[in-house]
Amino acid sequence: MDVEHKFGGKHTDIKLEIVRRYIEAYLLVMSKQNFRNIYIDAFAGTGSRTVSQNGAPLLDADNDGNLVAPGSASLVLQMEKGFDHHIFIDKNPKHVAALQMLKSNFPNKSVHCLQGDANELVTKLCNETDWKRNGTHWGTRAVLFLDPYGMEVEWQTLKAIAATQTIDLWFLFPMSGLVRQAARRWSSLDDSKISAITRCLGTEEWREKLYTPDLQLGLFSEPELERKQDVRALESYVKERLETVFSSWVSDPIPLFSSRSSQLYSLFFAISNPSNAAKGIARKIVDHLRKGIK
Numbered sequence: 001m002d003v004e005h006k007f008g009g010k011h012t013d014i015k016l017e018i019v020r021r022y023i024e025a026y027l028l029v030m031s032k033q034n035f036r037n038i039y040i041d042a043f044a045g046t047g048s049r050t051v052s053q054n055g056a057p058l059l060d061a062d063n064d065g066n067l068v069a070p071g072s073a074s075l076v077l078q079m080e081k082g083f084d085h086h087i088f089i090d091k092n093p094k095h096v097a098a099l100q101m102l103k104s105n106f107p108n109k110s111v112h113c114l115q116g117d118a119n120e121l122v123t124k125l126c127n128e129t130d131w132k133r134n135g136t137h138w139g140t141r142a143v144l145f146l147d148p149y150g151m152e153v154e155w156q157t158l159k160a161i162a163a164t165q166t167i168d169l170w171f172l173f174p175m176s177g178l179v180r181q182a183a184r185r186w187s188s189l190d191d192s193k194i195s196a197i198t199r200c201l202g203t204e205e206w207r208e209k210l211y212t213p214d215l216q217l218g219l220f221s222e223p224e225l226e227r228k229q230d231v232r233a234l235e236s237y238v239k240e241r242l243e244t245v246f247s248s249w250v251s252d253p254i255p256l257f258s259s260r261s262s263q264l265y266s267l268f269f270a271i272s273n274p275s276n277a278a279k280g281i282a283r284k285i286v287d288h289l290r291k292g293i294k
Helices: 010-030 073-076 093-104 118-128 157-164 174-180 191-203 205-211 231-241 276-291
Strands: 035-039 048-051 067-070 087-090 113-116 139-146 167-174 210-214 224-227 256-259 263-272
Touching: 010 035, 010 073, 010 167, 010 263, 010 276, 035 073, 067 231, 073 087, 073 093, 087 093, 093 139, 093 174, 093 276, 118 256, 157 167, 157 191, 174 191, 174 231, 174 256, 174 263, 191 205, 205 210, 205 231, 231 263, 263 276
Parallel strands: 035 087, 035 139, 087 113, 139 167
Antiparallel strands: 048 067, 167 263, 210 224, 256 263
């Protein structure tokens, strides 16, 4: 069954390349340790995407002759030094069916495909997985890729991830979505926008942090609240919020742009493991990856 999944552009290629290279380095380091390693892809899609000929490296062509490139799930399953287990999540039943087909191409890989809300399923995985020493294993470690379509990721989900103290997180934050929701004028925000921002950032503090009175209005008019922060300032505030739960380390974000040079996303890396050794290795890998971005 072919399910066409069109999305992305050059920023998608950059994002996938960064995550792929991190995972390769992570698996090399972990191969020398006795941990059980899990990969979790919370918005896995179909495992592939339809692209033009000058897009990402091509996998195949679908029945309509469209060119198909690997998504994150495919790239991870293709790795020779792989994870002990893979968990792919998507809300769309057609996407999950496509992931099941992808799974059948890798019979020697341990894969579990789940359909449902990523916030609920990731939180459940975090709370119910035994992360501690188990039998001959020192414990369980994981790399989690949060690649939402919009502002679906809730703050409570991020708190559950951080609380495991074992997960390395790559989080593609929808910066353009935040810019749209946090309109320049407070009067342009309705209840749904306010709720969406609060769910995403986990606090109502953003109102005072981002909006200040515009004193240029007339003396007899009540000052309008206005957001003066640009995208870079918003990005810094998101990092500040992430650092409140991922106290071990949150990387400086990697901005990802559209073909028209507007910033679409900010790719953050966050480590929940408090171990100094784990933090040191992760920072070294991520810093090296940042230097290689063109």
